Amino acid sequence: MKNFFLPYFVILFFVIIFVIFYKGLQDTNVYTPDKIIQYEIPMFNTKEFYSGENFSSSEIFEPEKTYLLNVWSSWCIPCRKEHHLLMGLKKEKNINIIGLNYKDNKKNAKNFLKELGNPYKKIFIDLEGTTAIELGAYGVPESFLIYNNKIIKKYIGPLNQKLIDEIKLLVE
Amino acid sequence: MIYSIIGNYSLILGLICGLILFYLSFKNFKNSNLLDSKILSFTFLQFFFVVISFLCLVFSFIISDFSNETVFNNSHTTKPLFYKISGTWGNHEGSLLLWLLVLTLFILVFLLRTKNQQIKYQILTLVFQQVIIIGFFVFLIKTSNPFNYLFPPPEEGLGLNPILQDPALAIHPPILYLGYVGSSIIFSSVLAATCLNMITPSWASHIKYWILISWIFLTLGILLGSIWAYYELGWGGFWFWDPVENVSLMPWLALTTLLHCILVLERKSILTSWVIILSISTFTLSMCGTFLVRSGILNSVHTFANDPERGLFILIFLFALIFLSLFIFFFFHKDERNNPQSFFWLSKESSILINNWFMMYFLSVILIGTVYPIFLDVISSEKISVGPPFYHKLIIPFLVPFLIMMAIGPKLKWIKSQLEDKIYLISILFISLLLAFLVLKNFDENILINTILISSALYLLLITLRDFFTQKYKNISQNIAHFGFSLLILSILFNNLFSSEIITNLKVGETFESSKTKIVFESISQKKEKNYNSIVANFRIQNANGQNDKLSPELRIYNQPVIATSEADIKTTIMSDKFIVINLVQNQDFFNVRYQVKPFMLWIWLSVILISIGGLISFLQRKI
Numbered sequence: 001m002k003n004f005f006l007p008y009f010v011i012l013f014f015v016i017i018f019v020i021f022y023k024g025l026q027d028t029n030v031y032t033p034d035k036i037i038q039y040e041i042p043m044f045n046t047k048e049f050y051s052g053e054n055f056s057s058s059e060i061f062e063p064e065k066t067y068l069l070n071v072w073s074s075w076c077i078p079c080r081k082e083h084h085l086l087m088g089l090k091k092e093k094n095i096n097i098i099g100l101n102y103k104d105n106k107k108n109a110k111n112f113l114k115e116l117g118n119p120y121k122k123i124f125i126d127l128e129g130t131t132a133i134e135l136g137a138y139g140v141p142e143s144f145l146i147y148n149n150k151i152i153k154k155y156i157g158p159l160n161q162k163l164i165d166e167i168k169l170l171v172e
Numbered sequence: 173m174i175y176s177i178i179g180n181y182s183l184i185l186g187l188i189c190g191l192i193l194f195y196l197s198f199k200n201f202k203n204s205n206l207l208d209s210k211i212l213s214f215t216f217l218q219f220f221f222v223v224i225s226f227l228c229l230v231f232s233f234i235i236s237d238f239s240n241e242t243v244f245n246n247s248h249t250t251k252p253l254f255y256k257i258s259g260t261w262g263n264h265e266g267s268l269l270l271w272l273l274v275l276t277l278f279i280l281v282f283l284l285r286t287k288n289q290q291i292k293y294q295i296l297t298l299v300f301q302q303v304i305i306i307g308f309f310v311f312l313i314k315t316s317n318p319f320n321y322l323f324p325p326p327e328e329g330l331g332l333n334p335i336l337q338d339p340a341l342a343i344h345p346p347i348l349y350l351g352y353v354g355s356s357i358i359f360s361s362v363l364a365a366t367c368l369n370m371i372t373p374s375w376a377s378h379i380k381y382w383i384l385i386s387w388i389f390l391t392l393g394i395l396l397g398s399i400w401a402y403y404e405l406g407w408g409g410f411w412f413w414d415p416v417e418n419v420s421l422m423p424w425l426a427l428t429t430l431l432h433c434i435l436v437l438e439r440k441s442i443l444t445s446w447v448i449i450l451s452i453s454t455f456t457l458s459m460c461g462t463f464l465v466r467s468g469i470l471n472s473v474h475t476f477a478n479d480p481e482r483g484l485f486i487l488i489f490l491f492a493l494i495f496l497s498l499f500i501f502f503f504f505h506k507d508e509r510n511n512p513q514s515f516f517w518l519s520k521e522s523s524i525l526i527n528n529w530f531m532m533y534f535l536s537v538i539l540i541g542t543v544y545p546i547f548l549d550v551i552s553s554e555k556i557s558v559g560p561p562f563y564h565k566l567i568i569p570f571l572v573p574f575l576i577m578m579a580i581g582p583k584l585k586w587i588k589s590q591l592e593d594k595i596y597l598i599s600i601l602f603i604s605l606l607l608a609f610l611v612l613k614n615f616d617e618n619i620l621i622n623t624i625l626i627s628s629a630l631y632l633l634l635i636t637l638r639d640f641f642t643q644k645y646k647n648i649s650q651n652i653a654h655f656g657f658s659l660l661i662l663s664i665l666f667n668n669l670f671s672s673e674i675i676t677n678l679k680v681g682e683t684f685e686s687s688k689t690k691i692v693f694e695s696i697s698q699k700k701e702k703n704y705n706s707i708v709a710n711f712r713i714q715n716a717n718g719q720n721d722k723l724s725p726e727l728r729i730y731n732q733p734v735i736a737t738s739e740a741d742i743k744t745t746i747m748s749d750k751f752i753v754i755n756l757v758q759n760q761d762f763f764n765v766r767y768q769v770k771p772f773m774l775w776i777w778l779s780v781i782l783i784s785i786g787g788l789i790s791f792l793q794r795k796i
Contacts, residue, residue, distance in 0.1 A: 006502075007498070007502040011495070011498060014491065014494055018487070020547055020550050020551070021463075021487055021546070022487060024546045024547075024549065024550045025484060025487060075324075077241075077322065
């Protein structure tokens with residue numbers, strides 16, 4: 001009867017593997033780098049969303065202030081999901097939310113804001129997607145936390161409540 | 173739009189067919205000695221629905237129907253038709269649908285082609301296969317439906333990742349999947365056979381075809397992936413021990429071992445536990461591969477989607493299958509202890525058994541190297557990466573006895589044998605040692621280990637080569653496969669030892685000169701294609717003999733999504749590949765140029781093709 005325990009050992013072994021994979025699955029953070037990156041915002045020129053005025057990046061971001069630059073689009077489904085979180089974040093006093101409207105149709109974008117509210121202090125247009133590339137964005141939605149003209153942290157993909165709390169913490 | 177609706181509903185109908193099949197199988201299992209014709213028609217119907225659904229997705233890609241989320245995420249109107257079609261399986265949802273297509277196709281063929289086996293066995297195989305199929309249906313419909321629609325439909329799609337826009341990669345997934353999914357039939361059939369206690373030589377010769385089919389496809393699939401990595405990723409290697417590559421190699425090792433075990437089982441009705449465990453592990457390793465790649469637990473070029481929900485589903489499904497098969501194994505499998513058949517140390521089966529243990533060793537090295545970082549991360553949140561040195565150190569030394577066993581083993585007879593032709597076996601060993609030494613004489617580093625390695629590979633090569641002439645058509649398939657394997661190892665070794673590389677920065681018009689080669693950066697030109705713009709650099713390369721080669725690597729800037737890739741230019745000759753790739757250096761007017769001469773590259777590909785031809789011949793021989 002030496003093989004009596006074998007099945008139990010094998011089953012136990014696989015249970016342990018299962019638990020480890022399960023845990024591994026829960027803290028996958030493949031796309032968000034852990035390191036906090038700090039580099040200067042690149043120079044770029046852009047147009048204001050409503051007025052069409054020209055702005056350069058140095059006029060947009062004042063030193064010693066915190067900004068959240070959010071790249072969004074009306075056709076982007078995850079943007080729709082994260083939008084109410086931005087609306088909530090708007091109430092925070094220490095942070096200015098700036099929108100970068102990425103490769104979008106102006107009419108659709110306006111309807112989007114009318115429907116879901118406008119959390120942005122200012123919105124700029126990036127019709128060709130070049131500004132986003134200069135910023136180092138991979139796609140929409142993406143958000144950059146900017147303080148004193150430096151990008152402190154980059155959030156790829158839609159924000160969630162956990163990240164919003166993190167932003168609030170960082171701002172303080 | 174219409175295609176998405178049809179596709180979606182035929183998926184659901186396919187799932188319903190699966191459930192009906194369950195019911196019919198149970199009814200049929202109890203009281204009939206004939207295969208119910210309803211079972212066949214519902215299996216066909218299920219396959220038919222999956223085909224419809226797959227075609228709908230292909231059409232949505234062809235007409236660029238961006239109301240379909242999958243199409244929107246992975247296609248673009250400016251893409252050539254070929255890549256629109258291959259984009260169908262170049263993403264998570266589509267590739268799962270392809271997986272399902274192959275699953276249903278295989279069970280249908282299995283039911284149609286299997287004769288001379290018990291009806292109960294066929295039905296039970298169908299039931300186990302349906303468990304897998306239904307699992308995938310639910311997974312597809314619930315977590316990754318390829319027919320989600322977007323409203324309002326966007327005007328333009330996001331495009332396909334440019335590094336996936338490549339002919340080799342367009343056919344790589346389907347071929348590889350045929351191999352992966354072929355192992356599902358082996359899995360279902362072995363479980364059915366274990367339940368009915370019919371792991372016998374006759375069963376072995378029946379399942380051998382299926383093992384051969386999936387083995388051939390898996391081999392070719394890995395080969396295509398490797399070729400793609402060679403010229404598309406621009407690193408100049410062909411195997412990087414990347415987790416995803418390992419994940420495809422592990423089922424291959426298990427399947428190869430299984431193939432050898434089945435040969436023994438066919439003759440001697442021993443090694444039954446080996447056969448069962450290997451069949452189970454081949455399929456679970458394939459599934460495990462899917463889990464590791466799709467859950468985002470590993471990061472690699474193949475990671476399509478990072479969705480924990482999907483990962484969780486596959487994980488639970490995978491372990492449910494593992495526990496099911498463990499239960500069946502422990503509960504139903506009777507050891508062959510009641511008919512003791514001892515192994516004589518010098519016989520074909522013991523040599524196969526020894527090499528099986530070597531294969532298991534290689535498999536576990538790769539398994540540990542791939543999975544250990546995840547374990548360590550979970551247990552101690554420490555991040556490590558396991559690279560080529562780990563694999564090389566642990567695998568290469570053990571190749572020597574492995575290769576020698578491979579050469580001698582086939583010479584032995586079943587059951588009990590004497591070594592014949594001792595003189596000739598030993599003399600060939602000396603010849604190969606001598607040859608290897610002569611080749612490496614002028615080489616400084618690691619001369620001892622390299623000589624031993626090359627001579628053992630040469631030994632296998634020479635012995636199999638001689639057999640082509642002495643044995644004629646006896647065992648030709650095995651001989652070709654083993655010959656191909658020795659050629660593969662030799663080419664890899666020579667490739668590693670004699671590769672040379674030059675890395676330099678050059679402006680247009682400049683020349684780089686070393687003792688042996690002269691690289692002239694002649695000119696630069698631009699090219700416009702439908703889906704990308706490219707800068708073509710023209711180089712002239714002169715080697716020591718004054719021969720000139722013109723090479724033009726490219727930098728491509730794809731328009732959708734905007735990604736720059738470097739396309740290597742490769743000049744392939746029989747003896748060596750010349751490989752050049754350029755990279756842009758930020759804010760500089762020169763290019764970073766990497767030029768490599770890689771001997772025997774072509775032989776690596778050819779030898780893998782030879783190996784699969786060996787399998788193919790064995791497959792065809794048996795049919796006649």
